[in-house]
Amino acid sequence: MSATLKYHGHACFSMAAGGKRAIMDPFLTDNPMAVESAEDIVCDAVLVSHAHSDHLGDAIEIAKNNDAVLVATYELAVYCQRQGVEDVYPMHIGGGHEFDWGHVKLTVAHHSSSIVTDESIVALGASSGFLVTMGERLLYYAGDTALCADIEFIGRMNDLDAAVLPIGDTFTMGLDDAVIAAKMLGAGLTVPMHYNTFEVIQADPHEFVRRVQAEGLHARVMEPGEEIGL
Ligand code: NI
Ligand code: MN
Numbered sequence: 752m753s754a755t756l757k758y759h760g761h762a763c764f765s766m767a768a769g770g771k772r773a774i775m776d777p778f779l780t781d782n783p784m785a786v787e788s789a790e791d792i793v794c795d796a797v798l799v800s801h802a803h804s805d806h807l808g809d810a811i812e813i814a815k816n817n818d819a820v821l822v823a824t825y826e827l828a829v830y831c832q833r834q835g836v837e838d839v840y841p842m843h844i845g846g847g848h849e850f851d852w853g854h855v856k857l858t859v860a861h862h863s864s865s866i867v868t869d870e871s872i873v874a875l876g877a878s879s880g881f882l883v884t885m886g887e888r889l890l891y892y893a894g895d896t897a898l899c900a901d902i903e904f905i906g907r908m909n910d911l912d913a914a915v916l917p918i919g920d921t922f923t924m925g926l927d928d929a930v931i932a933a934k935m936l937g938a939g940l941t942v943p944m945h946y947n948t949f950e951v952i953q954a955d956p957h958e959f960v961r962r963v964q965a966e967g968l969h970a971r972v973m974e975p976g977e978e979i980g981l
Pocket of ligand 1 (some may be wrong): 801804806862863895922
């Protein structure tokens, strides 16, 4: 068995195996890094780490278009259900579930989860990351998070084929902390995300890759639209 990992820009990745695809944090509309539009996405599952607009993005539309299951922490999943997504699967941190396309376990992410509009700010529970298993490959999708001791625990408990980590600073761990996280995780492949989309999250992904490689680990930059084997 094997799986592929595709980068869609910013914090959006999808993983595919056995003819099934799960997309994570599909922010495509108004995403300057995206090369596809929401209506082009074909998938079986939509995983949403938290409600911020650069993560919830087009998730509701994509889930509806594909009759895909939407997986998120409880409050966010219920919110999406009330927006018309028929198939939602609410979960919470530490919980895992086996779907017909793969297995997901929610991980701690030190961050918030809210929808901010001109009229109101709605808090939607906890932010999360994901451990996704498809095609016997295990991916750690960190989501938006600070560097934290939980990441060391995740590295110790799991034989990770790949890890995707934010490096953009300001809202998440920055490059220095992401290098420490990569060492803690020791994944077969480390890929940076959540950088350069906006002025306030500028970071050099090639510097990140060089520094992770200097620790004896495999790392690479993925370009939006690129898909690789795991
Ligand atoms: Ni966020
Ligand atoms: Mn974000």
